[in-house]
Amino acid sequence: MELFFLAVLIVIMASALASGYPVAFALPGSAIISILLAAGAGYLVTGNVDAYFHSGGPSQWLTAGVTNLRGVYWEVERDTLIAIPLFIFMGIMLQRSKIAEDLLVTMAQLFGSVPGGLGISVVFVGALLAATTGIVGATVVAMGLISLPAMLRNNYSQSLATGTIAASGTLGQIIPPSIVLIILADQLASASDQASTARKALYKDATGELSMPSVFDVASTSAGEMFLGAFVPGILLVLIYMVYILIFAILRPKSAPAVPYTGARDAAFWGNVVLTLVPPLALIFLVLGSIIAGIATVNQAGAIGAAGALIMAGYRITEQNKTTYYPAILAIFSLGLIGFALSNYDMNVKAVLLNEGGDSTGLTIGIIAVVLLLISLVWSAVRVLKIENTLHEVMIETAKTTSLVFIILLGAAMLTAAFRAFGGEELVRDFLNSLPGGFWTQFLIVMLVIFVLGFFLDFIEIAVVVVPIVAPILLADPQANITAVWLGVMIGLNIQTSFLTPPFGFALFYLRGVAPAIVKTVQIYKGVIAFIALQILALGIVAYYPQLVNYLPNRMSFLSEKSPPPRNPRLQQCLEEYVRQEVANDRDAITEAIARAQALDLAILPKSQSSGLSSAFASADKAIGLLDEITATEAAVVEATDVYRPALAQVRKLQKGMRELEDEIARLEKSGRYMSGENVQARRDKIKARVEVLKDKRDQIAAQVPDSWKATHETFSALTRAELQARNSYRRAADDAVEPVSEMLAVLADNTGFFELEAQLTGLRGVIADGQPAGAEEALDQVGKAFGQLAGANTVSSALSKARRAMRGSSPDRAKAMAEYDKAVATYQDQKTWRASADSRLKPGLEAYLAALSETIGARQQTRLSRSQALYLAGCNSVHRDLSLNF
Template identity: 45%
Template sequence: MELIPLLMFVAVGVTLLSGYPVAFCLGGVALIFAAGGLLGGSLSMTDLTFLPGRLFGIIENTSLMAVPLFVFMGVMLEKSRVAERLLASMGRLLAVFPGGLGLAIVLVGALLAASTGIVGATVVTMGLLSLPTMLRHGYNPGLATGLICATGTLGQIIPPSIALVLLGDVLSTAYQEAQLRQGLWSLDTVSVGDLFVGALVPGLILVGMYLLYVVVISTLRPEQAPAMKREDANIEGGAEAVSLLGGLVAPLLLITAVLGSILTGLATATEAAGVGAFGALLLAAFGRHLDRHILRETVRSTTRVTAMVFMILIGASLFSLVFRAFGGDETVEHLFDALPGGVLGATLVVMLIVFLLGFILDFMEITFVVVPIVGPVLLSMGVDPVWLGVMIALNLQTSFLTPPFGFALFYLRGVAPPEVRTSQIYKGVIPFILIQLTMLGILALFPELATWLPGLLYG
């Protein structure tokens, strides 16, 4: 019996490598194994009667309403050229300092992450706008591409992140299951807002580590990150300051409205997502970039991404239902119990699995397939759910940077100039992977970095 859940994982891995859509891979494998179980007598129809309840649970889940709203906000900000104006203004202001363009990339990337939460859009946008400029002014290609890839993935950890929204919903269910395993009947849960607040401090520390790396490189090796000549920067004193202020005010107001309403308890993550979507519309209108074409493209992109998310969620729900009907929970629990090191050993194995799966799967597949299976077991062993969610998000961010399969590398390769070699991109991200791993180690040693602020705000 314990062999069947492992075979399900193998079957899913094989079908995913075939290139077939993930949602149908998950659902199809589950149905095939369920049919075999019914014919073989190892499953009964009663085991599958919970599926309608799960599907209606997805439909009625108000937390998941934040997904299309945050996606709409991010796509609208991309179409309204807020990022382009912000990057141009800050780049010209800081470019006269050694490493100034690099510092501008990190700061703008952090602001875009806090405004959009969409990794691919941030990497592509910054690659198109900033990479040619950095190369033209003598930046080392490895440093330039590494910076863009690393800061583009900040959307995984800095709220409002789509990854954190999905993780929050999955971990909430896993936390309730873990309490039931322990014989507890508490209504305590994990909200998306808890993960947003928990990820804030680690995300800011990571941004600070990126900035520190740029300062160190520009000081020790100024030829790799030279300052731009003042005449090339086209700086005009107060006029440039006014331009920068105009580019900063819009995204900062939006970030304050979204995150501020969550931090102060005035709104849930879903309500804040509605505020963000409406705010993005206003910014596009004030910037004269809101017309029928942009609105149509934004709605289409939002619908496409949302449909993909929910189809994967339905397929993953079917997969996890069949997996548990075959005793998958007990299989995972027995595997974890057999590992040396107890909770620490189990957590390390899960983090390694998530890291490796990040090479071939998007964060949505990992969130919907892996976390519901291992989450209840880890949480019942005493792992803090907010800390676990932030660790998984940071881990996925690291795997998205790691050669040769990191998604961020493919995004940038698609828009980088032909003279930039793939080997240079791979070499450029290595220092940032080490920074990411260092941050993971710091968070593992000091879980309070993720748990202190939620505990302070929500008690």
């Protein structure tokens, strides 16, 4: 019956959407109606309202809306959604300020002389508007009103002209900042958590281990990563459009002729070009650049964009006079002043207020600059409000659009909950997992479903209804081991086609509404076919080269101030590849540096220190050899993979079927134990018979497991254990090769402070012998703490601490305190001797040793990755690695 009510849910939702009922109410309404119907049917037929639910009951699933309301509006982890109204305000304000019109005219003048120049200009402007407004309807309408008549006047093919405008207007869905990417990031963050749980369960079932190594876990994503990941694919799609138009114009020049600019390209012309291009490009740089550089979060970048759009509107829609640009000039001046203050002064407000440092001059400059910036914003806002009440209308439109998005988010959450309540998610999972061909078959089916849904649904419905269902299944698959950001960008590229595909392609409706009567609807439909094909081509390229998506987020992460440390478990395999490559290129120099270090005279050091350094140099030699062992064991695993993989796939499929039968057996046995009412025994006997049938099926499946599987598995496991042991041995040796040397250099770096404490240490003798116990205790405490802060001086500090304790209490033991003090002095003198010698005779050699190993064997001991390491790891981690052999 669960399947029946699942079908009822889908039919109600589809009927509501097909009838034109608002999506914001169709999604939660269909969920509520189907849940109430299932609960009522269960109560009437069985007396149990939970009877026809796959899991839980109606009360649990009806509260999903309340739970998700709290999640959307109050959970700190989902604060990315705050950026949605900011970017919507930015887009609507720029659309009202006629930026599109200025850009289109200027770009047509610049590129008109190129074959297909008008079409290329439309694509270029579409990309710029996508990076500023991101509003499909506004972009398509603006370009349709301005460019389409010009293209038709110059004998452009109707299908090419309309297709170019419609496709270029949809670029805002994939080029950041994009509302679609923000919504996808939010949905994928939740999906990643579910996928992580599923993968851990899969690992436990496959290996019997209770915990899964973190390197096998599913990584989540954020709106910032989605923006970075979509940047290169978005540019790729723009270039594909431009190349297509150029080739079309060359092959069919009469259908896309060049339109040379007839005016003079004088100073006034170029001044207008600069004034038209620089502001939107500057806004793009501020919004996207601040995210890419790690200066601002997505929310902060949204605020920057909203403020920039308000200032641009303030001078664009107002009457042109000598004061037109004053607010913009004031804003630029204030931003420059803020940059100057941040670059030249310590702007720690708390430190200044508490007199703990900081610079009051810089803080004053910063306050003045902020006040000036606020004045420019208020000035611009007043202008925009006075002119045709624009600001009020933009705010109302922003509120409407934002409310629509959030209501759809909440409604979709309820729909998804109802879908899961009737077992829909497990049904989808079982269907996808049953498909031959593994992950890529599943992925192609999902992408095809999303593509087809794009014919009928808007991007928001697809993002919030389909993604929560299919994304956890795809992300959990260890075979492809895809990243969430890559999946999000692929879905974003696919969703983009929903604006172009008939019969409900919204971009087609927008363009039809502003196109002249001479342009037939069939020409618009014909025109977008080529661009849909180009989008599918872009999808194929990004699917084949995941580095196009993954590289930029990795690069920004590894080069940022908050980059993961080199010892991060997820980085080790790629870091070892980098080390092997560097050692292979520079092995002689590294070996020579180790030999020079081994030749150092360590006799001047105490035995413990000298033996530690000797072991470190030996570990460096050992680590180089272990790199070769890693290479050999890795090659052995790869060689055995071809034989092992088919056997693993066969057995895991059989074991999966056995687990499903065992789960069903457990469910039936549990239901039989808790039965009540009439004919209980007859029903129990029926369940018992069913259980016996299922056990027979389970035993039949178990018999299909090849007899050779155990030996095959143990042989391959031995190879993987050997590789893991080689890697762990290398990591220990690499750490041992560096840690003692770093500790010794830290000791020598504190020599100055160590020697300066000699006078204070010597002066303690008289205090202990003749001073007041309380005063002696305090003096010993101060000097002991001073030694405790120095590397390698713990023995001196420990002896002074014992002397201090001897002086404590009502009956201090001066003799014991003096004995401990004498030990501290003797220890100090010993250290003083070897520290001074080591500083001049060993320190340069040890520093040269570390410098020679820092990029290779010593990489794990660095506080952060070097630039060359970060760039290599960014590329290495951009590839999807198959983890299925570990499951």
